Amino acid sequence: DSEILAEIREIIREKSVELIHLQFVDIEGILKSITVTAEQIEDVIEGKQMFDGSSVKGFSPINKSDLYLMPDYSTFAVLPWTVEDGYSEARFLCSATNPDGTLFEGDTRNVLKKTVDRAAAQGYTISVGPELEFFLFKADENGNPTMELSDNGGYFEPSPKDLGEKVRLEIYRALKAMGFIIEASHHEVAEGQHEINFKYADALGAADLATTYKWVVKTIAQKFGLHATFMPKPVFGINGSGMHVNMSFFKDGENAFYDPTDELQLSNKAYQFIGGLIENVKNFTAVTNPLVNSYKRLVPGYEAPCYIAWSASNRSALIRIPAKKGMATRVELRCPDPSANPYLTFAVIASAGLDGIEKDLKAPAPINEDIFHMTDEYRTQLGIENLPGSLESAVAELENGEIGRKTLGEHVYNKYVTAKKAEWNNYRTAVHTWELVNYQSKF
Ligand code: GLN
Ligand code: MG
Ligand code: MG
Numbered sequence: 302d303s304e305i306l307a308e309i310r311e312i313i314r315e316k317s318v319e320l321i322h323l324q325f326v327d328i329e330g331i332l333k334s335i336t337v338t339a340e341q342i343e344d345v346i347e348g349k350q351m352f353d354g355s356s357v358k359g360f361s362p363i364n365k366s367d368l369y370l371m372p373d374y375s376t377f378a379v380l381p382w383t384v385e386d387g388y389s390e391a392r393f394l395c396s397a398t399n400p401d402g403t404l405f406e407g408d409t410r411n412v413l414k415k416t417v418d419r420a421a422a423q424g425y426t427i428s429v430g431p432e433l434e435f436f437l438f439k440a441d442e443n444g445n446p447t448m449e450l451s452d453n454g455g456y457f458e459p460s461p462k463d464l465g466e467k468v469r470l471e472i473y474r475a476l477k478a479m480g481f482i483i484e485a486s487h488h489e490v491a492e493g494q495h496e497i498n499f500k501y502a503d504a505l506g507a508a509d510l511a512t513t514y515k516w517v518v519k520t521i522a523q524k525f526g527l528h529a530t531f532m533p534k535p536v537f538g539i540n541g542s543g544m545h546v547n548m549s550f551f552k553d554g555e556n557a558f559y560d561p562t563d564e565l566q567l568s569n570k571a572y573q574f575i576g577g578l579i580e581n582v583k584n585f586t587a588v589t590n591p592l593v594n595s596y597k598r599l600v601p602g603y604e605a606p607c608y609i610a611w612s613a614s615n616r617s618a619l620i621r622i623p624a625k626k627g628m629a630t631r632v633e634l635r636c637p638d639p640s641a642n643p644y645l646t647f648a649v650i651a652s653a654g655l656d657g658i659e660k661d662l663k664a665p666a667p668i669n670e671d672i673f674h675m676t677d678e679y680r681t682q683l684g685i686e687n688l689p690g691s692l693e694s695a696v697a698e699l700e701n702g703e704i705g706r707k708t709l710g711e712h713v714y715n716k717y718v719t720a721k722k723a724e725w726n727n728y729r730t731a732v733h734t735w736e737l738v739n740y741q742s743k744f
Contacts, residue, residue: 305374306346313339313391316379322392323350323370328359328409328716329591330642332516334392335370345372348398359716360397360407368405370395376509381478382520394509406712409644410508416648416708417504420655425550425557427651430501430631431511433639434542435518436493436535437465438528446528450493450536458488465495472497472521479517481510490604491540501547504647511544511643533590533638534597541598541605544639546589546650547623549631550574559630565613566626574632575611575664577657578620578650582609582636584702585649586688587695587721588709589637593728596691598638601673606635609686610668617672619688636688645709645717652708693725 312318322334323345335352337345344350348371355366372393383390397408404411420427437451452465459466469486477483482500489496497518499510515531522529534541550557550570558571590599599607604616611620621633632654637646656662668683675683689695696718699705706714 302374309374309377310342312379313342316384316389317387318379318389318391320390321345322390323372323395324392325370325395325397326409326512326642326644327357328642328713328720330409330512330644332512333357354397359713359720367400369398369400371398378479381475394512406710407716409642409713412709412713413505413508413644413648415710416651420550420651424552427504428501428549428551429504429507429647430547431507431643432496432498432545433511433514433531434489434494434496435529435531435639436542437468437495437522438493438530440526440528446530451527453492454488455492456488456490468522468525468527469495469497472518475517475521476514479513489540494540494542504651508643508647515639531639533592533595533640540603542639543605543635544637544641546634546637546646547631548634548650548654556628556630558632559627565622566630567622570658571630571632572664573657573662574654575620575657576662577653577655578634579609579611579665580662581653581656581702581704582619583689583698584704585653585699586636587692587699588649588705589641589646590695591721592640593692593724595638595640599636599688607688608672608680609688610672611664612667612669615669615671618668649704649708653704656704692721696721696725
């Protein structure tokens with residue numbers, strides 16, 4: 302630690318860092334921030350910054366509201382868009398701690414740490430590569446989002462069709478300056494839709510990267526008069542935005558999912574991991590797909606999954622095995638969307654996979670046909686179940702299963718279920734445009 306701290310102090314001097322943002326996330330993964338001056342760095346690194354946890358969604362009750370922020374030193378970064386001559390700002394991502402220094406159980410970053418520890422106890426480190434898609438909408442003169450998309454480009458379409466190319470370049474530069482290793486960037490299938498891919502990391506690191514990515518994308522888009530959204534299905538009739546999660550377990554420096562002797566080059570552990578996902582996915586969909594709107598993406602025909610099946614190559618399947626093998630062998634879960642809290646999302650996926658390994662759950666037979674075009678009867682015959690069709694049924698499945706309570710812990714689990722039920726109820730009782738269009742004149 303002393304080495305990395307010396308480096309941080311040096312950067313603060315060198316880049317004239319004046320302000321430091323102490324960031325953390327609430328239960329929905331929404332970024333929160335308290336700003337201190339750089340003079341306070343010594344107190345900050347000791348975790349002495351206090352805050353009121355009772356005003357943060359999903360955090361503590363009013364009578365036990367004093368919490369502290371313990372920065373994760375590895376997340377220190379100067380914010381490239383603040384750098385001027387003789388001035389800059391930096392940030393840390395933090396974990397919330399109790400006054401006695403223990404990790405606060407209501408902080409979802411700490412929830413993921415528990416699953417990381419559970420894997421570590423069995424000798425595994427968890428590698429995660431998330432792929433977050435987003436839409437760019439034009440903002441109006443007040444900076445509010447409109448429904449007008451930034452461009453009408455399509456999959457892999459280059460400029461001049463892709464007005465987003467310039468924005469993506471700036472996002473890329475900012476992410477790179479903050480330490481991201483960017484692998485690719487492209488226009489996605491839908492108009493106004495984009496994706497920038499960064500290199501996988503350990504589970505906690507990857508959740509930190511996903512959180513930072515969403516913030517940077519929104520921040521840079523705004524500088525171009527655009528509004529970036531990670532809402533899963535902003536426009537009816539075209540693709541929504543996913544957050545595919547690629548995951549593998551490493552043991553003793555080796556990829557535990559790789560076995561060159563197997564037909565698909567997958568190890569028994571990989572098959573058990575897939576078995577664990579298939580077994581638990583219905584019960585954790587409320588976490589990986591947290592919004593009312595999430596379920597409008599999980600419908601046939603838009604490259605998003607809605608049936609519970611796996612395949613080596615099939616993009617209509619929920620779980621896919623990307624072609625790259627060896628150290629890159631991994632399982633891709635395609636249901637999560639980028640509105641999900643990445644800490645909770647990676648925790649439930651890893652936890653379900655660990656269950657598969659611990660309980661020796663067998664992966665069912667892979668489905669290599671196009672599942673979207675099967676008849677309902679044929680799907681039933683093959684034993685293919687559906688993902689939950691709404692937030693309401695996803696929350697009911699979360700309550701039916703063990704995986705949520707066990708992985709999230711009592712505190713976060715209870716707050717989560719309560720919040721999601723309230724969200725559904727609010728939606729259920731609201732009158733939507735669709736109802737007016739279809740019913741108002743007819744009845
Ligand atoms: N947008 C699709 C989804 O909702 C994914 C498309 C792709 O990356 N091939 O998951
Ligand atoms: Mg994509
Ligand atoms: Mg993918």
